[in-house]
Amino acid sequence: MPHNDEPPVTLRIFGKQSRFLREQREMTRRELAGLIPYSESLIAMVERGERPPKPGYVDAVDQALGANGVLRVLIPDVAEKHHPAWAEEYVNLQAEALALHVYSTHFLHGLLQTEDYARAVFRSVRPSMEDEEIERSVQARLATQSLLTRKPACRMTFVLEEPVLQRKIGGPAVWEGELRNLLKLSELHNIQLQVMPLARETHAGMDGPMTLLETPDHHTIGYVEGHRGSYFLTEPDDVSVMSHVYGTLRSQALDAEASRDLIHRLLTGDARA
Template sequence: MGQHSDSASTTLKYFGSQLKLLRTRASLSRAELADRAGYSESTIASVEQGRRVPQQELIERVDEALAAGGLLRAGGAYLVEARFPSWFQDFALLEADAVSLYLYSNHIIPGLLQTQDYARAVISGSCPPPDDEETDRRIAARIDRQNLLTRRPLPVLGFVLEEVVIRRPIGGPTVLKAQLERLAECARMRHISLQVMPTERESHAGLEGPMVLLETPERRNLAYIEGQRGSFLISEKEEVSVLTQRYGILRAQALDPEESLALVDRVMGEA
């Protein structure tokens, strides 16, 4: 689980070769392209060599800088295979276009809300641990997913987190404090609802584990469940309905958004 396939690596190398070809035809050095695109020369080199998954913003900027006419932008759509492990690819595509998304997490801050340092601590702590290159790829992909938070039109997003999630010092106190600051920032966005489930709560509707509820632009309602060695999408209406009911009760049992933000601020002060 979580490993990239050989075909994904080949896709990265092919995209990089096309970028290099277009850059060479434009008679630009890596440094010149980097300057025009607003990225470092080392980033351009890593993408050309197939060692780094380019974020969507980089793809769009180099496509424009090289007057590629959408060629690189079109090819970038296929990099989802390189960005994400096979078990996550279908959900990643659905998530990016979601009209609404509601998530319950009981172990860590969700990827959509993670800082880069927190994400590095989470990914580096995997077992077996990924190498540095793979770690960097996963971090870049995770941060790229956060475009959902500012995408237009804005989606409706809701998060219910266990209290232990905002207290667990993954990465150490400094990393946690910065992560809580980011969490508070997101909680203040008008299209995001953040609620914390108190540890002392005696009745709990989410004891069977984390879940994500998602609505597509076509108004399809889906659920996503992720476990130790696999994950799956749920599209059956009855099953999605059960999880939707469960999430509704979770929200009622959790602190309200104002109380939750106050708790995040309090824990931040203790970090």
């Protein structure tokens, strides 16, 4: 599958068109920001195709630039979706997966997040997201969690770095609720959680987080996320390496019972937190 770092073509076209109209009127981004209820930085991101514009933004810019509907007509093609365009393909594949294997290093995978934890994660995103955008993203994330109890069941394993569990994203109450959620999820027959302890002196995960996903036709693909997008790995050699790394990570991590015990001790204050 192709690398998905590039912004969607529709967003790039809209961005170039809106920038062209602005420059034709010899107007700076700062001057445009003074005419509409949106920031200069947001205008820059939209013009580069990095942020999908809301319909209100398109209307405001169309009017401010005297575009006479040239931009407004593109709303159906560029309207913001629940998931970033570069993640849509992964979300669809995940919903149909026979098996999912995840290594997390900075925060919990979306399938493991409570509503409050997910909201805190999106509030941490920079550039900052608007409140409405955050709530749509939270609800979209929660919708993916139907996979946890889907029938037939999806087989899932998660290797979590210990600092992921110690990091109190959203504050103590949100953190405690998330730990309780992990203990509850660990009781599901199709889910296995393992913690990679800080005390571990050898570590196979130096290349960072990753996901392995088994499709309905029994093909395994790799998925890696980055700052500006994501990409799939489908070549057998690449998938083989990722599978080897993940297998080693699982052998280095605490087993499921010890991991559950660590989570419980973090929750009760009997372990470093």
